[in-house]
Amino acid sequence: MSGFHEKNGVLHADSVNLTDIAAEFGTPAYVYAASSIRDQYEKLAGSMRKALPAGRQPMLCYACKANSNIAILRLLKNLGAGLEIVSEGELHRGLKAGFAPEQIVSTGVGKQTSEITEALKAGIHQFNVESLPELAHIQNVASEMDKTASVVFRLNPEVTGGGHHKISTGRKCDKFGISRDHIFEGFAMAKEMSHIEPLGLSMHIGSQVFTVEAFKQAFEKLPDIVKDLRAEGHNISRLDIGGGFPIVYDDENLLDLDAYAQWVNDIVVPLDTEIIMEPGRYLVGNAGVLLTQVLNVKETQGRDFLVVDAAMNDLIRPTLYEAYHGVEAVQNRDVPKQAYDVVGPICETGDTFTTDRELPAMAAGDLAVIKSAGAYGFCMVSNYNTRLMPPEILVDGDNIAVIRPRQTYEDIIDVETIPDWLKI
Ligand SMILES: Cc1ncc(COP(=O)(O)O)c(C=O)c1O
Numbered sequence: 001m002s003g004f005h006e007k008n009g010v011l012h013a014d015s016v017n018l019t020d021i022a023a024e025f026g027t028p029a030y031v032y033a034a035s036s037i038r039d040q041y042e043k044l045a046g047s048m049r050k051a052l053p054a055g056r057q058p059m060l061c062y063a064c065k066a067n068s069n070i071a072i073l074r075l076l077k078n079l080g081a082g083l084e085i086v087s088e089g090e091l092h093r094g095l096k097a098g099f100a101p102e103q104i105v106s107t108g109v110g111k112q113t114s115e116i117t118e119a120l121k122a123g124i125h126q127f128n129v130e131s132l133p134e135l136a137h138i139q140n141v142a143s144e145m146d147k148t149a150s151v152v153f154r155l156n157p158e159v160t161g162g163g164h165h166k167i168s169t170g171r172k173c174d175k176f177g178i179s180r181d182h183i184f185e186g187f188a189m190a191k192e193m194s195h196i197e198p199l200g201l202s203m204h205i206g207s208q209v210f211t212v213e214a215f216k217q218a219f220e221k222l223p224d225i226v227k228d229l230r231a232e233g234h235n236i237s238r239l240d241i242g243g244g245f246p247i248v249y250d251d252e253n254l255l256d257l258d259a260y261a262q263w264v265n266d267i268v269v270p271l272d273t274e275i276i277m278e279p280g281r282y283l284v285g286n287a288g289v290l291l292t293q294v295l296n297v298k299e300t301q302g303r304d305f306l307v308v309d310a311a312m313n314d315l316i317r318p319t320l321y322e323a324y325h326g327v328e329a330v331q332n333r334d335v336p337k338q339a340y341d342v343v344g345p346i347c348e349t350g351d352t353f354t355t356d357r358e359l360p361a362m363a364a365g366d367l368a369v370i371k372s373a374g375a376y377g378f379c380m381v382s383n384y385n386t387r388l389m390p391p392e393i394l395v396d397g398d399n400i401a402v403i404r405p406r407q408t409y410e411d412i413i414d415v416e417t418i419p420d421w422l423k424i
Pocket of ligand 1 (some may be wrong): 063065066084110207208242243245279280281282359390
């Protein structure tokens, strides 16, 4: 069996009993099911294979901000993915995981000199340029190194997408992308630059995009601008159409991937370019859970709090985006249900995973999972309240590997120093 499922009354990840994982590695812990990542990759690649001609298959550059553990990166690389990075750190991760530089695209509105330098040194596929000052910056760094930077310009398509206003990136008011007019200016500037090779356009309208028509609206901006840029003599040989595919957290109606693929085929393929996509959440979101143990049940007038050992420092999405995450009991799953507020131990009321959630009655020591935590989960953990970062565990069939151990207090505290002048 693949992914997360019940077997003999107990929740498993692939073939592994989650109570065994908790006993061996403790809680809280992130647990990922490799089979689920493979299934998602195959679904996405499969729908593209079905809809697009063989010679126009997209390079699926995994947006590793979603989950950047190098074991996850290697798994996706082995499946044939490329990589989208947004920092120098992610470049280092990608190279360590074995991605070839020419499979890597670099995005982000604030690329720093060292990041551009390292990416040029490695020889990445392209920089997705977010502003004209950034174009000049890349030119300066590239000319100093005497390297040519391949660039595409990120178009701000002025459409609203994204499941929450904090993860919508394609609106006119957002910090991302370049307006149509400035794209023309950018191409004209690039033509005069000695170490820039402009090759096309990119876009990314947001994450967890449920208004699926927004993808179509954004794609429909492309034919016109591509035609006009070509008419001015510019080479448009690459189109990077971003990520943003949603996943089910609750009972959402999922994006019809085949319809999406058809839009890519009907609108983007005729433009006769290399096609790049940047899926993140879709590949890993439902492949991970945050395994946690009930510390106590606190009954107050009117509310029962399930106090668990995971907290907002381990999974910030509910606090940051009011995001919904499913919660399931790991064992004793058939007992009568009752409503709980599931909360962590941190000193903030915002440290609440959910309120009024019907769950099987639980007691101290019981285990639960917070579901759909594979994307934007561990990669956003912090040490708030000097809590240790949890381990990450990858399950593949009956194989189990700790792909990152739990932090220790030495890891956190030993790097801090007391200056001499305070040592009295
Ligand atoms: C430029 C870019 N590409 C791709 C992604 C991945 O988005 P998602 O995880 O929704 O697919 C993001 C996410 O913020 C992004 O900023």
